[in-house]
Amino acid sequence: MPSISQKGRNMPQSPIRKLVPFAEQAEAEGKSVYYLNIGQPDIKTPQVALKAVKENDIEILSYSRSEGSDAYRKKIAAYYDSHNIDVSHTDIIVTTGASEAIAFVFNSIMDPGNEVVICEPFYANYTAFANGTGIEIKPIISRIEDDFALPPIEEFEKLITSKTKAILICNPGNPTGYLYSKDEIEQLAQLVKKHDLFLISDEVYREFAYDGLSHYSILELEGLDEHTIMIDSVSKRYSMCGARIGCLVTRNQSVRHTALKFAQARLSPPTYAQIASEAALNTPQSYFEDVKKEYVERRNTLISELNTIEGVRVATPKGAFYCIVELPVKNSDHFAQWLLESFSFENETVMVAPAAGFYSTPNVGLNQIRIAYVLKKERLIKAVNILKEALKVYKD
Structure with missing residues (x-):
């Protein structure tokens, strides 16, 4: 059988996307999933950009x-x-x-x-x-x-x-x-x-x-x-x-x-x-001012909620819309998969990105996750509450 390349064997899986099949299975089982794993903003694309394509001749x-x-x-x-x-x-x-x-x-x-x-x-x-x-x-x-x-x-x-x-x-x-x-x-x-x-x-x-x-x-x-x-x-x-x-x-x-x-x-x-x-590029400056205001409010809400969880430590971001969160777990890969496969709170769960995939040094970041705060504040509060409930019962 012909073999694949060493380069192909060395290619890492995405820590952001590798849990997608488990999220899809959770949804197939009727669970609602809060997606905190990927930096896909829920902010609307400027209409001027969409209009330029729709009306092009x-x-x-x-x-x-x-x-x-x-x-x-x-x-x-x-x-x-x-x-x-x-x-x-x-x-x-x-x-x-x-x-x-x-x-x-x-x-x-x-x-x-x-x-x-x-x-x-x-x-x-x-x-x-x-x-x-x-x-x-x-x-x-x-x-x-x-x-x-x-x-x-x-x-x-x-x-x-x-x-x-x-x-x-x-x-x-x-x-x-x-x-x-x-x-x-x-x-x-x-x-x-x-x-x-x-x-x-x-x-x-x-x-x-x-x-x-x-x-x-x-x-x-x-x-x-x-x-x-x-x-x-x-x-x-x-x-x-x-x-x-x-x-x-x-x-x-x-x-x-x-x-x-x-x-x-x-x-x-x-x-x-x-x-x-x-x-x-014709998007008015007010668009960015509104977006920044929204993300600051989301960040503040997320940090505040995470700080109510015992054993959790979070760095306060000054830009972008991500943060690294340290959890009281030994292996966040296992925890992230368990959230989707085996846990729900009021028939809801969350999808996070294990942070070890963002390090190249072995065995670093094993107890960390990345959260993308690309959800509305009310949904962020619910998502963090699910994390809080999950940590109460999770066993490494």
Whole structure:
């Protein structure tokens, strides 16, 4: 029998999606499931984006340019300019989601055996992209006790070898919700310049910064044009996850030209989704103000409710819409599956994402889960109450 590749065998399952069959079975048994596992916002997509597709009179749905349409990229550049990021539309390559952008970047700047340093816990699919590229992630642990702040820069330096090509951050963070300060970004900037590395920043949650804090982009740094690569997406900003439109942005011409070759190999990003994404850039600022207000209220409600559960510890996120929760259990994978297979309270249960899948260091995060607070406040209160009742009877 022909065998599959070692790369395929090493490809990890998604900690976010692997429990879906158990959730489907729970619903088939008549249980209601509160989905706290995946960052699918319940906020409505801006009507201006949907209208642009519905009312379009395209007669031939043709390829776009491999780097994305000029009209869309120019409009993105104008959007960045309003956020103190000075780039040209030629610095932008439109991708099929931020996921493709990350894959393009990894393939463009690293060879098999190279290393990228990433703070963990981190977005689980970074592991999949690294595996697909043949590179190695060198993790540096950030801690719940510090709300997952940037570890001391000296700890980063200890991991840098001749194989190291980049440092990757997610800002604000998935799964932690941590928002890096300008000072933390500048510390990383000095380090990558000192060691001649790339600094990659996944900034898809830029709009979601709370408590009067502001997001600081790596593309606002001066003197780092050859070192910085930004990843972005419309998925969360406009609640358009299904559009699958993202981009990579860099002033480094060599990186851009190399990434374009990978973009050409997959032909082009989807045309209708670009039309929707271009129109979404006309969304009024009031939309974001309302969305941020809603998420702050949800966050505060969630944290308050979780803090009523004995033995639970939770980091307070300053951005995005996730938080890491430490539970009084030994194995959150087992607990998450048990919630769906064997437990219900008033015929309801919850689906969470076990956090060990967001770490690459073995046996770390085993007692943690990630919660996405993408439900209305009333449903969040019910979901946490179900967790509270479940922990009363769960046995490891």
